[in-house]
Amino acid sequence: MINKALLSAGGENMLHCTDMTVLDRQRARIKWQQEQQQLQVQLPQQEISYFSELNRVFQQAGFHEGGLSEVVTRSVKPDPGLVDNRWHNDHVVGFGVGPPYTNGLGFELNYGAICRTSSCPPAVAAAATVTATVRGAESVVSDKISSGIGRESSKKRKFDKVQNNSKVVAEEDTRDKRIKGRAEEGESNTSEKNSNKSRSSNNNSNKNNNSNKDNSAETSKDNSKVTEVQKPDYIHVRARRGQATDSHSLAERVRREKISERMKYLQDLVPGCNNITGKAGMLDEIINYVQSLQRQVEFLSMKLAAVNPRLDFNIDNLFAKEAFPACSTNFPTIGISPDMTNAAYLQFNPSQQQLVSCCGLDMGINPPDMGLRRTTSTPVSIPETFLDSSCFTQIQVPPTWDADLQNLYNVAFDQGRQTTFPVQPFTGSVEASNLKMEM
C-alpha cells in the first residue's frame, strides 16, 4: 500500500493523500506513534530547546493574555495514553497538531493546545512563521490552531482506537503545514461541542482530509481535534478539513458513507450497471434486477410444473446435473460454464424440436443469465456456444459424476425411497451423452 511505503520513507507526505482509507490512516498513525515512542526517549533535550525558542517567539509576537506563552505541551506524540497524562491541564495552549510528523531531526514537535487569543489571524500568521522557523525547512508539519474561547477545559484529541467496536474507525489526523490563508482560528468551540456530542452519540465519524489550502475562514469549517479519554463503544470520528463539524452533520456523513458503501457493493452484484452513477439510477437497476429474478423464478417454476410429470426418471439426470455444479470448485466463477454446458446438453438432445423450443424459451432467460455472470468473461450468445467446441473442454464432469451421484443419492434418498429406476438407465444415459459429446 502506498501508506506503508511512505511510512518507511519517514512518513512525511504519507498522510497527504486523501485517498487513504480511514483504516489505513489509523494503522499508519499507530505505527507512527510506536516509532515516536521510541524516539521520544532519545531526544528530550532538543525539544526543550525548541520550546524555549517558541516561547520567546510567541512573546515577541505580542500575544496578550499570555495564552500563547503557555505553549507547553510538547508531547512528542499524541499517544492517547501519553496525552491524557500530559494534556490534562486546562490551560493547555499552543498549537493543536495532528499526527506528528517527524521532522528532519527525527522527532516532531507536537503542540497541542488552543490559542486563546481573540486576535487569531495574527496568531495564525505568527504561529505559522514560528513553526516555519522552528521546523526548519523540512517536513510538513500539521499545525492547527484551534482557538477556543472558554473551551480549553476539554481540549482533547480524539483518538481512534482500533479496539473500538465501531465500524467506522476514525483515522489519525494529518495536518499539513498551513502557512497562510489558513484562517481557521475561528474554529471555536466546534471541537468542544464535538467532543461532548460525539461522546453522546455513537455514530459520529470524522475523517481528516489533508488539503494544502484552506481558504475558508468560516468558523464552522475546521478540523476538530479533540483528545478524549478512551471511552468504549463509541465510534470516534473526526471531521474532515473543510467540513462541518457539528454532530448532526457528522452523523449524516457517516450514514451517507455507509449507504454509498452498500451501493457500491450492490453495483458489483447487479450486472450492467458499471456506467450508472447516482443512487437513483442504481436503485432503478436494482429494482429491475430483483423483479427480473423473481420473474425468472416464476417462469422456472412454471416450467418445472409442466415438466413435473417426468420428474420420476429424470431425477437421476437431475442428480447428474446437480453433480456438475457440486464439482465445480468455486461457485461464483462457474460463470458461463454451467450455462454453456447446459447449452451443450441441450445440443445433444435428440429431439431437436423440443430443443429449439426450449432454446427459444431459454433465450429469453439466458441472455439475462449471461448478463448475470459476475465474471469478466463477455457474455456469449447461445448459438455461439453451440458451435464453440471449446465448451466441451469445460465438461470434465463425466468421470466424477458417479461419485457425486452416489453422494447426492444418499442425500436425497436416504429414506429408502425405492428406486424404480435403477442406476443402469442413468449410466446408460450418461454414456449416451458421453458418446454424443464425443461426436
Next chain:
Amino acid sequence: MASKHVIATRHTKSIKNRFASRFLRSLLRMKRSDRFGGSRSNEGVRKRSTHRIKMAAYASMARAVGPSRTWSRALLFKLRNRARIQGVLRKRCLVSKKNKKKRVVRNKVIISREPSRTDTLRKLVPGGDSMDICCLLEETAHYIKCLATQVKVMQSIADQSLL
C-alpha cells in the same frame, strides 16, 4: 468491502447445495403427492402446482439461508402464516361487507404519493418494510445473491429434467 465479499462467496457455495437438496426433496414430495391425486383439469392443476413449486422454492431458499437474515425470517414467517392470514383477510372482507351499511364513511385525507424507489424496493425484498435504508441495501444485496443462486439451480433442474 473485501470482508463482505469473502463472506458472500463462502456462503453461496453451501447455500447453493443446501438449497438444491431442499428444493429437490420438496419437489419429490410434491411429485409423490400428485401421483396419488389423479388427473384433473390441466389448467387449474398447472397453476396450483406452479404456485406450489414457487413457494417451495422460496421456502427452501429461506431455510437454506437460515434465520440469520432479516429477509429469510420474514419470508419464512410469511409462508408459515400465509394460510392463517388468508383466512383472516377473508373474514375481514365478510365482516366489512356486512357492516358497510352501518358504518359511517369518514372522510379521510389520504396523501397519495408516487411510490418512491425505496418503497418499491421495500416491497420487493421480503421484510423490507421495517428496515432503514442502510439495512435495506444490505439485505437487498444478500437477497439478490440468493435469488441468483436459486435461479441457477432451478434452471439446471429444469434443463436436466428435459433431457
